[in-house]
Amino acid sequence: MIKPGIPKGTRDFGPVVVRKRNYIFQTIRETFELFGFQPLETPAMENLSTLTGKYGEEGDKLMFKVLNNGEIYPAAHEAKDNKALVAAITEKALRYDLTIPFARYVVMNQHELALPFKRYQMQPVWRADKPQKGRYREFYQCDADVVGSNSLLNEVELLLIYDTVFTKLGLKGYELRINNRKILAGLAEVIGKPELLTDITISIDKLDKIGAAGVRKELEERGLASEDINTIERFLAIDGSSTEKLSQLKELLQSSATALKGIEELSFVINAGYADFNTTPIIDVTLARGLNYYTGLIVEVKAPATVKMGSIGGGGRYDDLTGLFGLPGISGVGISFGVDRIYDVLEELQLFPQTAQQSTKVLFLNLGEDSARKAFDYMMQLRKNGVAAELFHENAKMDKQMKYADKRGIPYVIILGESELQENTLSIKNLVNRQQEKIEAAALLQFTF
Amino acid sequence: MIKPGIPKGTRDFGPVVVRKRNYIFQTIRETFELFGFQPLETPAMENLSTLTGKYGEEGDKLMFKVLNNGEIYPAAHEAKDNKALVAAITEKALRYDLTIPFARYVVMNQHELALPFKRYQMQPVWRADKPQKGRYREFYQCDADVVGSNSLLNEVELLLIYDTVFTKLGLKGYELRINNRKILAGLAEVIGKPELLTDITISIDKLDKIGAAGVRKELEERGLASEDINTIERFLAIDGSSTEKLSQLKELLQSSATALKGIEELSFVINAGYADFNTTPIIDVTLARGLNYYTGLIVEVKAPATVKMGSIGGGGRYDDLTGLFGLPGISGVGISFGVDRIYDVLEELQLFPQTAQQSTKVLFLNLGEDSARKAFDYMMQLRKNGVAAELFHENAKMDKQMKYADKRGIPYVIILGESELQENTLSIKNLVNRQQEKIEAAALLQFTF
Numbered sequence: 001m002i003k004p005g006i007p008k009g010t011r012d013f014g015p016v017v018v019r020k021r022n023y024i025f026q027t028i029r030e031t032f033e034l035f036g037f038q039p040l041e042t043p044a045m046e047n048l049s050t051l052t053g054k055y056g057e058e059g060d061k062l063m064f065k066v067l068n069n070g071e072i073y074p075a076a077h078e079a080k081d082n083k084a085l086v087a088a089i090t091e092k093a094l095r096y097d098l099t100i101p102f103a104r105y106v107v108m109n110q111h112e113l114a115l116p117f118k119r120y121q122m123q124p125v126w127r128a129d130k131p132q133k134g135r136y137r138e139f140y141q142c143d144a145d146v147v148g149s150n151s152l153l154n155e156v157e158l159l160l161i162y163d164t165v166f167t168k169l170g171l172k173g174y175e176l177r178i179n180n181r182k183i184l185a186g187l188a189e190v191i192g193k194p195e196l197l198t199d200i201t202i203s204i205d206k207l208d209k210i211g212a213a214g215v216r217k218e219l220e221e222r223g224l225a226s227e228d229i230n231t232i233e234r235f236l237a238i239d240g241s242s243t244e245k246l247s248q249l250k251e252l253l254q255s256s257a258t259a260l261k262g263i264e265e266l267s268f269v270i271n272a273g274y275a276d277f278n279t280t281p282i283i284d285v286t287l288a289r290g291l292n293y294y295t296g297l298i299v300e301v302k303a304p305a306t307v308k309m310g311s312i313g314g315g316g317r318y319d320d321l322t323g324l325f326g327l328p329g330i331s332g333v334g335i336s337f338g339v340d341r342i343y344d345v346l347e348e349l350q351l352f353p354q355t356a357q358q359s360t361k362v363l364f365l366n367l368g369e370d371s372a373r374k375a376f377d378y379m380m381q382l383r384k385n386g387v388a389a390e391l392f393h394e395n396a397k398m399d400k401q402m403k404y405a406d407k408r409g410i411p412y413v414i415i416l417g418e419s420e421l422q423e424n425t426l427s428i429k430n431l432v433n434r435q436q437e438k439i440e441a442a443a444l445l446q447f448t449f
Numbered sequence: 450m451i452k453p454g455i456p457k458g459t460r461d462f463g464p465v466v467v468r469k470r471n472y473i474f475q476t477i478r479e480t481f482e483l484f485g486f487q488p489l490e491t492p493a494m495e496n497l498s499t500l501t502g503k504y505g506e507e508g509d510k511l512m513f514k515v516l517n518n519g520e521i522y523p524a525a526h527e528a529k530d531n532k533a534l535v536a537a538i539t540e541k542a543l544r545y546d547l548t549i550p551f552a553r554y555v556v557m558n559q560h561e562l563a564l565p566f567k568r569y570q571m572q573p574v575w576r577a578d579k580p581q582k583g584r585y586r587e588f589y590q591c592d593a594d595v596v597g598s599n600s601l602l603n604e605v606e607l608l609l610i611y612d613t614v615f616t617k618l619g620l621k622g623y624e625l626r627i628n629n630r631k632i633l634a635g636l637a638e639v640i641g642k643p644e645l646l647t648d649i650t651i652s653i654d655k656l657d658k659i660g661a662a663g664v665r666k667e668l669e670e671r672g673l674a675s676e677d678i679n680t681i682e683r684f685l686a687i688d689g690s691s692t693e694k695l696s697q698l699k700e701l702l703q704s705s706a707t708a709l710k711g712i713e714e715l716s717f718v719i720n721a722g723y724a725d726f727n728t729t730p731i732i733d734v735t736l737a738r739g740l741n742y743y744t745g746l747i748v749e750v751k752a753p754a755t756v757k758m759g760s761i762g763g764g765g766r767y768d769d770l771t772g773l774f775g776l777p778g779i780s781g782v783g784i785s786f787g788v789d790r791i792y793d794v795l796e797e798l799q800l801f802p803q804t805a806q807q808s809t810k811v812l813f814l815n816l817g818e819d820s821a822r823k824a825f826d827y828m829m830q831l832r833k834n835g836v837a838a839e840l841f842h843e844n845a846k847m848d849k850q851m852k853y854a855d856k857r858g859i860p861y862v863i864i865l866g867e868s869e870l871q872e873n874t875l876s877i878k879n880l881v882n883r884q885q886e887k888i889e890a891a892a893l894l895q896f897t898f
Contacts, residue, residue, distance in 0.1 A: 004499055004557055012490070014558070015489065033808065036808070036838065039464055044459075044575070045459060065515070073534050151843045275829070326453075373722060390485035393600040
């Protein structure tokens with residue numbers, strides 16, 4: 001008999017963890033709903049034709065492909081190489097993210113949907129990445145996107161969703177960093193090297209890690225002239241309040257219409273007065289993220305510096321979300337919550353409320369048939385009143401039953417011994433402060449557990 | 450460009466359906482928690498060594514296997530037949546049910562778990578069945594099981610969970626049918642053909658479909674003697690109240706100790722007085738279900754006869770759940786909810802409450818920048834008060850904005866025109882009864898949406 005295990009990079013979630021995760025999901029879901037977003041669920045398996053080529057070569061490699069059912073030997077036998085073999089024996093793969101299935105859904109349902117369509121989706125995705133600390137092969141994504149609207153009100157709304165969720169979760173000291181892809185594109189235009197946009201942003205994205213000198217060195221290696229690098233350094237030196245940053249950007253990049261458009265968009269989001277943020281968004285001109293996606297806003301949520309967790313969310317605007325599936329010209333903007341990291345952050349900062357950790361409130365001890373019958377009645381009354389309650393399954397030694405309550409973290413034990421049965425009372429023991437009191441049976445539903 | 454689609458037998462769930470499904474899941478989850486059951490989630494992929502051979506040959510065939518990542522060509526190339534090929538290129542498969550992963554989890558965590566362990570699990574499973582009406586390749590299972598206790602209190606509790614959930618869902622006229630495997634085994638003993646237990650139960654299980662004459666014919670074909678069939682017919686003729694059925698069973702099967710044990714167990718569940726059912730369980734001696742699993746109680750929930758949906762739930766007791774993974778002697782008892790069918794039943798009987806279908810309550814019309822800014826403030830106030838609200842994303846024609854509200858089923862529209870802005874009022878239009886009223890802006894949070 002082999003010892004049972006689970007595939008590497010996957011996890012079982014036991015009761016305590018599921019409850020805490022559900023607290024996070026529930027907080028996010030509630031907020032999505034308050035903001036008028038609607039739930040969508042797509043299948044775990046998608047056709048390979050839907051997924052292939054959408055996530056780059058790396059993505060095609062890391063996708064979990066599902067073997068065709070039935071006889072595969074003949075088809076496999078004829079294949080001349082790995083690629084042909086895989087193509088011959090698979091036609092489905094596991095969901096790799098939530099964005100491509102969403103785009104596919106929008107295209108398939110374009111005639112029924114009321115646009116703009118604001119959807120949220122919270123489902124697992126699978127990637128054959130090398131498992132390591134904080135990186136799993138099965139993990140939940142938790143996305144909200146709007147398609148079919150170019151209005152910057154959506155950007156404001158999505159930032160407010162972050163603000164609302166993290167406020168509800170009690171998280172303080174996190175940062176909501178924003179940028180605009182058009183500003184980065186404008187910078188490349190201003191130094192006359194639009195074709196080097198990707199190189200430039202990859203380098204400046206590393207400012208935090210390698211410092212200004214490191215960035216300079218990298219840019220030199222990527223073939224940028226010294227005066228271009230000077231411009232980039234002036235760009236990186238932009239500082240001050242949001243208003244100051246915006247005006248410095250305007251001055252430095254005034255020759256690029258693209259940049260000015262980006263600055264205007266950022267300015268709207270920051271200054272619209274549409275919204276009071278608990279945590280004001282910070283302009284971060286180095287913020288790039290998966291640059292090739294984004295065409296407007298770029299946003300990233302950084303965990304409080306004290307927990308060293310990095311990004312706990314991000315998103316942005318991407319034009320032409322559905323063009324891949326034959327429906328061009330539909331713009332999208334969305335955000336994502338990194339639930340696994342948020343979990344770790346809340347755990348480290350001890351921000352999970354008691355209610356997120358609670359299960360059964362009351363254990364009735366089983367002291368034999370007469371007592372158990374009576375206890376069962378009381379238990380059903382409590383349950384009808386919304387109090388989670390259990391009766392120990394057998395008339396075991398008191399000690400064993402108390403141990404069960406302890407191990408399960410049940411805070412109250414109710415005892416219906418002979419005297420209680422005679423007096424029509426109940427003894428309630430609080431296992432937290434170890435105090436015991438006797439109440440009239442009729443007062444049970446008024447008791448605060 | 451190929452038209453995008455999804456794998457056959459799978460489904461997208463749009464907003465309206467997700468909300469209704471969540472209403473069902475939430476009702477079940479709430480009840481599980483009230484009864485002291487704890488949530489568990491296991492990975493979508495399990496090792497093949499965990500799953501293979503656990504669901505019979507049919508199951509091994511219908512499992513969705515996941516292709517190993519990386520180069521598979523060399524290993525595949527050497528394989529001499531289909532079986533060897535599949536073994537060479539796969540080591541994981543998608544979850545096929547929730548019971549085996551649960552057993553695997555219990556064995557892996559046996560030293561940490563407080564026994565009895567009462568867990569519930571609500572996750573999708575995947576089977577490559579031929580898709581047809583009501584049968585999908587991806588569907589949710591929704592199980593509650595207790596392991597590590599032989600107490601019949603668990604049977605009573607699980608039946609009460611069915612009773613509580615279906616009462617909460619407002620379902621009337623369904624049947625909670627129960628039987629005990631030991632009674633069926635006892636019947637086979639009494640006629641001296643214990644080895645024909647499976648044949649006998651397969652035949653009598655069809656009583657509803659083929660009638661008494663049909664069953665007789667089948668039993669003859671299966672080689673049973675005429676007098677044995679007479680005994681079986683007396684068994685099938687058992688009728689009356691539960692008490693009457695139990696006493697007839699006792700008389701007919703008195704020579705089998707196994708049967709008497711089963712009758713005693715059934716009697717406990719029916720008569721324990723532990724529980725007041727809204728829908729009293731009915732003894733159905735023909736009920737067998739996946740007989741090979743069960744060793745004690747067998748239960749099945751039948752949808753109200755009017756909807757012709759058949760079974761909407763079932764379960765039973767099975768000994769030695771974890772023996773497959775090297776931990777023998779652990780008994781389990783569990784039930785399952787057929788969520789897809791329950792959905793169809795509630796839909797047909799129009800039992801989904803209005804609240805399960807509600808999304809955004811209020812749409813603020815967008816009438817230009819000044820109005821929109823003000824509207825945004827009011828909207829955020831409503832959201833903070835728990836009212837889901839939206840502001841139309843752009844200053845479009847009134848008609849277009851009203852159509853959006855209609856299509857989304859939003860019941861209220863709020864208008865902040867010039868006069869309202871001047872007067873500090875809001876016009877609220879109820880789209881259901883088409884009535885419009887004007888309120889003081891300060892009274893917004895008191896308005897009942």
